[in-house]
Structure formats: structure tokens, C-alpha cells
């Protein structure tokens with residue numbers, strides 16, 4: 001029998017995170033202060049983040065040691081297994097060899113705890129008592145709740161109200177880990193009260209929830225805020241995924257021709273691909289595919305420009321691919337991919353032609369998820385289904401071309417708390433959303449007056 005999966009021993013857990021900023025062909029342009037338009041300094045960020053994370057955000061050091069206390073708790077679920085997808089290969093009748101790394105084995109069910117754990121640790125040693133954050137469908141909120149609990153911190157999650165009402169299970173996971181979860185907009189913050197005054201029935205949005213979480217952190221000295229994607233330090237923490245994957249591929253005796261991940265803010269994608277992009281910068285032939293929803297085409301149709309990270313314009317301006325901070329994506333089921341921006345690191349690497357972005361419509365992603373579940377057994381999160389769909393496209397392309405390609409997928413999370421989305425698909429209620437160019441143009445008109453990065457590209 002051929003080897004189906006590789007579990008690395010605990011001794012092979014990476015001891016350092018890989019910081020791609022040290023190897024970028026084009027350095028990142030700096031974030032700008034929303035008020036002055038000048039580059040932000042550490043002092044501007046200090047009310048929101050603890051200093052060790054601010055230092056990592058701007059670090060140029062190629063490898064950063066993972067603290068012992070974080071390594072010890074990574075061992076709860078890391079190293080994660082890598083599988084050869086023999087059954088899917090057979091079903092597709094492809095000459096491609098398909099591998100996937102299972103990040104769904106973490107207690108919260110996705111890659112998100114890889115950074116939540118590190119962020120909770122640095123907050124703890126910096127004297128933080130409480131962390132606030134926002135969550136949409138609840139993947140990030142549940143990951144942070146678990147990790148705050150492991151390090152003895154309080155956690156307060158502002159959950160978009162419509163999800164709070166429709167998706168009770170992730171909220172219950174947060175509460176099981178001891179976090180407080182409040183539907184947003186709430187009457188606890190100025191931002192929430194302002195929205196409720198205008199519209200008492202507001203269903204909420206990620207933008208509003210971010211404003212509430214940031215405000216709650218700024219108002220209290222012992223409280224800090226935490227973000228689950230987009231920022232450099234978040235992507236840094238995820239690189240344990242790709243470093244483990246490189247060791248596992250070597251044990252399989254293979255090296256990927258194509259590495260694939262879905263991208264919402266870019267963190268699971270970066271975690272898997274940055275170590276391979278390092279190889280690519282050093283001369284290896286490897287294609288890197290970032291997959292997004294056709295209804296929220298940040299990378300494929302958004303310009304590279306300075307924009308706010310949130311709807312209410314409280315965050316610094318980041319140089320990134322963006323659809324405009326007022327862009328409201330269609331209510332597709334992959335909640336984690338409904339974000340108007342993309343991580344600056346990922347955006348810059350797209351400009352440098354080291355990453356190829358691609359957009360896939362919703363129905364194809366669920367069809368792919370069903371094929372994956374019926375061959376490999378695992379039910380993917382709707383976000384992950386985007387990467388699975390791209391993987392299947394690549395496997396079928398290899399078949400057409402008669403090429404023995406090696407494909408590697410980051411399977412970012414399971415979908416066991418997202419079965420309502422599968423029900424909607426299986427009962428024929430889901431549809432694709434065509435995004436009219438006028439809608440993008442309208443949202444992009446908001447960023448016209450903002451400063452332009454040097455490499456501004458429409």
C-alpha cells in the first residue's frame with residue numbers, strides 16, 4: 001500500500017516563523033495614519049496592540065523564534081497531518097498527484113488558532129487583561145476564545161448580529177471557552193449606539209463590529225484588540241503551516257508544481273505558500289494560486305491602492321488590493337472570504353508576479369466541496385471549498401494536458417458548523433452572484449481622494 005498520510009513527530013514542529021518581508025523583491029509601502037496621511041509609528045498602534053506584535057508587524061528579520069510557551073500549546077494540534085488524495089485522483093481520473101494539509105484538526109476547526117495562540121501569548125506577557133475582536137460567522141471569534149482561555153485572558157467578541165441570530169453553534173463554542181459574545185451593533189459602544197439610533201434593526205456588518213471592538217480596546221488601558229487576518233504579524237504566525245508542509249512533501253518524495261489556498265484576508269493562504277514563495281524567489285519553479293469568490297473579487301478586479309481596513313475609517317490606510325471600504329459583498333456562505341481588502345504582503349506579491357489570483361463562482365465551490373467529501377471524506381468549510389474548486393480545475397487541466405503535475409492544497413478548515421450552507425446548496429437554493437462593474441466603480445469612488453501608493457495600479 002502506498003503512504004496515505006504523513007504525521008510529523010512533535011519534534012518536527014517548526015521552532016521559528018518565516019518572515020517573507022525579509023525576502024520581498026519590492027519592499028512594502030508603509031501604512032498611513034488615517035488623520036495625517038503620514039506613515040504610522042509604533043506609538044500610534046500602542047493603544048490597540050501589545051508592543052511585541054507591533055515589532056513583528058514591522059520586522060525585517062527573516063526568521064523569528066516561536067516562544068516556548070506557544071510551542072507547548074501548538075502541540076495540542078500541531079504538527080497537522082498531510083494527506084495524499086488518492087480517492088479524489090481516481091475519481092477525477094487525473095495523472096496529477098494531489099496532496100492536502102489538514103488545518104481542520106485544531107480544536108476550533110481551522111488554521112485560525114495558529115495566530116490566535118501567538119497573539120494571546122504576547123498580550124498575556126505584556127500585561128493585557130482582556131482582548132476584544134470582531135467575528136462574522138464565528139471561525140475567528142471561536143479560535144481567539146479558545147486561545148485566550150489557554151492563556152488566562154478575558155475575551156470579548158462582537159459578532160455580526162445576523163450571524164449571532166442565525167448561527168448559534170459558534171457562539172456557543174465561544175461561550176464554552178469562557179468568552180463573552182455580544183451581537184453587533186450593540187448599545188455598549190458609541191459606534192454601536194450611533195448605528196442603532198439610525199437603524200434599531202440593523203443586521204450589523206464586519207465593519208461595524210470592528211469599530212466596536214477597536215473602540216472597546218482604546219477606551220480601556222488593560223484591553224487590547226486582535227485581528228485574525230490581513231496584518232503582517234498574523235500572516236507570519238501562519239507560516240508554521242507551509243514549513244511543516246515542506247517537510248511532509250519531502251517525506252512523500254515530491255515537490256509541488258502548484259500550491260493552492262483560498263484567500264479572504266490572506267492568512268491561511270500566506271501561511272501555506274510563503275515558504276514556497278521563498279523557494280520561488282530563490283529560483284524554484286512553482287505556481288502559487290490564491291482563490292477568491294467571484295462575488296468579492298478583491299485580487300482579480302480591485303486596484304492596488306491605499307484604503308481603510310474597516311468601513312467606518314478608523315484603521316490606518318493599508319496599501320492593498322481593495323474593492324473600497326464601503327463595498328458590501330453579496331451574502332455568500334463563505335463568510336470569511338467576504339472582505340473588501342487583501343493583506344498588503346499578498347497584494348505586493350501579486351504585483352511582483354509571484355502569486356496568481358483567481359476567482360470562482362459560488363456554485364462551483366460547493367460542487368467541489370461535495371466531490372471532496374464524497375471521495376476523501378472530509379467536509380470542508382465553504383471558504384476552503386474555493387481552494388478545493390481551484391484544485392479540481394488544476395487536476396482536470398493536468399488530465400487534458402496529460403501531465404503528471406503535483407498539486408498541494410491548504411485545507412484550511414472543516415465545515416461541520418456550516419451545514420446550513422450545504423443544506424442550501426443541496427436543496428438548490430444557492431445561486432451565483434454576477435457582480436456588475438457599476439457596483440465596483442461606485443465602491444471604488446470612495447478611495448479616489450485617498451493618497452496613492454507609488455505602485456498604484458487600477
Ligand SMILES: Cc1ncc(COP(=O)(O)O)c(C=O)c1O
Nearest residue numbers: 139229264265266267268336413
Ligand atoms: C476555514 C477558513 N478558511 C479561510 C478563511 C479566510 O481567511 P484567511 O484568508 O485569513 O485565511 C476563513 C476565515 O474565516 C476560514 O474560516
